[in-house]
Amino acid sequence: IVGRQLAPRTIVLLAPLAFAGFDKEGPVPRLTILIPCVGGAAEFDATLVSVLQHRPADCEVLVVHTEPYDDPYDLDGEVQFLRTDRSCKLVDLLNEGLAAADGQIVHILRCGLEVTEGWTDGAVDRFSDADVAAVSPLVMEADRTTLAAAGVKWTVGGSRRVVADQRVLQGGSGRLRAGILGPTLAAGFYRREVLQALGGFDARLDERYADVDVALAIAALDFRTVCEPASRVVATAARSDDDRRAPFARGRN
Numbered sequence: 001i002v003g004r005q006l007a008p009r010t011i012v013l014l015a016p017l018a019f020a021g022f023d024k025e026g027p028v029p030r031l032t033i034l035i036p037c038v039g040g041a042a043e044f045d046a047t048l049v050s051v052l053q054h055r056p057a058d059c060e061v062l063v064v065h066t067e068p069y070d071d072p073y074d075l076d077g078e079v080q081f082l083r084t085d086r087s088c089k090l091v092d093l094l095n096e097g098l099a100a101a102d103g104q105i106v107h108i109l110r111c112g113l114e115v116t117e118g119w120t121d122g123a124v125d126r127f128s129d130a131d132v133a134a135v136s137p138l139v140m141e142a143d144r145t146t147l148a149a150a151g152v153k154w155t156v157g158g159s160r161r162v163v164a165d166q167r168v169l170q171g172g173s174g175r176l177r178a179g180i181l182g183p184t185l186a187a188g189f190y191r192r193e194v195l196q197a198l199g200g201f202d203a204r205l206d207e208r209y210a211d212v213d214v215a216l217a218i219a220a221l222d223f224r225t226v227c228e229p230a231s232r233v234v235a236t237a238a239r240s241d242d243d244r245r246a247p248f249a250r251g252r253n
Contacts, residue, residue, distance in 0.1 A: 031059035031124060032103030032192070035111065036093035041069050043111040046236055050114040052078065056121070064097040090185070091210050095200040101192060110186040113139065113233045122230035123189045133194040133223035134215065136183035137231035138168070148235055150227055151180035152212045160212045168229065177227040182215020187233050190214075194223060 033051055037044040044063060051061055052075075061079045066086045075081075084096050098106060105127055107120065123135040136151035150163045162184060168176050183189070185207070198217050201210045218225060 029058050029060045029103045030105060031056065031120060032097075032101040032106045033059055033061045033120075034094070034097040034101060034106055034108050035061070035063045036090055036097060036108070037063060037065040037067075037111050038088070038090055038093065039065075039067060039111070041065075041067070047109060047111050047113055047115075048079065050116075051109065054115050054117045054119065056118075056124075059120075060102055062097050062100060064093040064100075066093070089203065090207055091201045091203045091205070094185075094210075095203065098192070098195060098200050104192055105189055106192045106195060107189045108183075108185070108187060109233065112236055113187060114236050115233050119231050119233060120189075122228045126226055126228055127189075127191060129224070131222075131224045132226055133191045133218045133221070134182055134225040135189040135231070136180055136225060136227045137187050137189070137233055138227075138229055139184065139187050140232055140234045142235055144232075144234055149184045149186065150177070150229075151183055151225075152215060153179055153181045154212050154216060160209060168227070173229075177229070180225065180227045182211060182218065182225045185211040189231075191223075194218065194221070 033055065035044055035047055035051070044065065048061070048063060055061060062082060063079055064082045064084060066084055066088055069081055069083070080100070082096060082100055084093060088096070094108060105124060107123070109115070119137070123137055126132050126135045138147060139149040140146065141148050147164055147166050147169055150165070150168045153161050153163055155161055163176070163180050165176055167173050185201075188211070195214070198214065202213050205213055215225060
């Protein structure tokens, strides 16, 4: 699935310029919260409201969307809205957002998910380990007790699987978490320098394989992905069950 020609650790030669933000003006924020939206404002409103209520200090919020948005809440200055072509797919939106992001860490958060106070803390702390290039949060169902996804893995037989084993929520689940290859495309934290040096997400792939492709590429570079159980986002009940579960429905274990 990975068509990238990569040599372990050669990425560090590319990292300093992107990481230091030499191509940006002003101070570099610690975190970019990137919300991609292929639909209209109704798709991202609930997600954006929860982010603005609970966002940490030293972060920027970036919404990449395909439909017109007239900013009725006058959020200019608090949120950067980046409109793209209506023909853009989700992966295209993510790559557009990655190119515009200033944060050292990029947090992808799909529409239809909501956050709670402190959800980024544990995940961001994980990046103090220089070997960590990605952190997978837990995506919970609307009841906030049932796990929808802890990440993805790639089987020996060459299949993508979403890790949704409820035992991940319990103490002593380190072995289960260690088997997670990377975050789902619905929610994940990435070291921007690594993701940019990889060229972002591969738009040539079916959307459902974009997350595991990046995860495999990160592993090929000898970087690590970890699952942070203290970092949790919640699938909203407002959307239909089929829509909410779409990022997790295929290849679930």
